[in-house]
Amino acid sequence: MTDPLSPPVKKDPLKNTRMGHVSPGLRSRAARAMAVRAGQGRFVLQVCDYCCTATYPPRDRCPKCWGTLDWQDQPTGATVMTETTIRVTTDLFFKEHAPWRVGSVQLEAGPTAIVHLHSDVRPGDRVRMELKLDRGGNPALFAMPEKETPNMVDDAQYRTFTADPKHRRVLVTDGRGPVGQAMAKALLKAGARAVFLGNGDTTMRFDGEAEMVAHENVEIVPLNVTDTNSVTKLAHQLGGRIDIVVNTAAVTRQSGVAFGSKLTDLQAGFESEVTGLMRLAQGFGPAMSARSDDGTNSAAAFVDVASVYGLTGRAGFAGQAATAAARLALISGLRGEMAQTGIRVISVLTGPVDDVWHQHVPPPKTAPAQIAKSVIDALTRGLEINCAGDAAKDLFARWQADPFLTIREENQ
């Protein structure tokens, strides 16, 4: 069993914060393709189109027959063959975290692999493999106990491959709406130490306010993402204490492009969802980057909750689809920047939210609690992208299979 993770102790103010080293990024196209799938929570290996042999580590051609390779989901079973404890290394991150256990496993899918070992697994054990992203965004295999063990996810090595909210302090940017409030509740349930809940207008009451105020570990903070001054002020005040940012800002209005659009609504949407995201990234990104290896409550992730229609556009909601598309582009850029500092950047995509702005949209709609669940899932698994609800899952699957067809389907 794993020792349960203790709440972090107060930092010694005379000690330097440990720098958040990350391993150098793997530059091969195959390694990056594996990383993309790891970010979706899939367990994949390359399989040869000719001899059907699965191969690892990622490469450009089949090592057996020189055939072309294709990514395929694989069974996650494996057996640990050997273990090694790394005590001395030139890698700056592992040096700080030594000793570090790795081992070789025989994958059920075929190949053997060098993998990171959970503290509860030993040579000879059957294990369940996970394909993870390391702090620098590189793919890595992690051997987990086959059956859940006590406090399994608290394993120190495993925790560096996730952004688990347990004991961490989270900023939820818009606490005035149902999504932000569902988020706060889900985070506390997942063990977050504190939730800072943004309130964009401190002089105007909002539904659910009393319930949020009553939560012992929720603190309502003034934050309006359309106001640079407000974001900067809060970042100055709390930047060094926030381990996870969850951006739930959303402005949903029905709109076409040439027909039935209101430019002021569109502008308000971009101010809040797009420029707002940049303000948050500029305000909180640097402070988080400096604390990515700061113990139990190290800064860990920046999560952006956006409409899945950013992938395709959407008839009737062209404005919001456009802001979501811009958010996806910004998040991709931010992920590249933050990978160099060990902070995970996550997109959670939602279908039509079950709220007042989608009253006329037929089901399936996405409940705020589903969005919150999807964010927690992405954090605890260390994902890069996750779909909340059936509508988003369905669209994402169609988009992966045929992006342009899906664009056509959603706009006609």
Next chain:
Amino acid sequence: MSNSLLSDLAGALVSGRVQMVDLTNTLSPDFPVIVLPPEFGQCAPFRMEKVSRYDENGPAWYWNNISMNEHTGTHFDAPAHWVTGKDVPSNTVDAIPAREFMAPAVVIDISAESAVDPDFVVTREFLTKWEVEFGRIPPRHWIALRTDWYKRVGTADYVNMQEDGAHSPGPDASAVEFMVHERDCIGLAVETVGTDAGQAMHFNPPLPAHSILHGNGRFGLQCLTNLDKLPTFGAMIIACPLKIEGGSGSPLRVVAMIEGKNV
């Protein structure tokens, strides 16, 4: 020294015999704007983005881009703001003759009534009784309603939005008809977020101040401060809206000249 009205004024300003009172709230991102039901277009609050401040974007200079609605902060309502004023001549801020920008004010103090009842309604009857006590409202004056509402700025009590809407004092139709047609006012000047009462959409007709003032070519001044620093009669208000092409209103600096007591 030449002996003229303006040189007398200049002398009075220098000596302090005439003093300036700033009636303007500071334009800041958190200054409240009027709140409409969410499905309507919304009034944009004040926003400011730094362009440079002695940095790589401008090593020796500091400036900001700003954005807001025409009706954000302390602001002026032109007749075109309301549908009733859509055909009034010179009804936009760029077309209003400059002579309208300086006018005397009569200050009607309803602060005590408003403190007791945030929905206090000024009626024709209230105004005629007021005139018996303080004197007749002269023509071509701003009629300023002192509510001390400016002291609530920065709190939820300013817009005072409850589940049944906003609650703040204002006039009913009889009062506005009286101000416009019987006392020929320049306009109505208030400390609240609008010239109309918070609950005025339920009045009959709805929003009488906007409807009647602007339908008759009169103006509104809103979100003022410091009306308690003005005398009942004798203050001169200077309120020059920005010359926005076709503009329905404008944020502006509003000041009042008053005669000092100490000289």
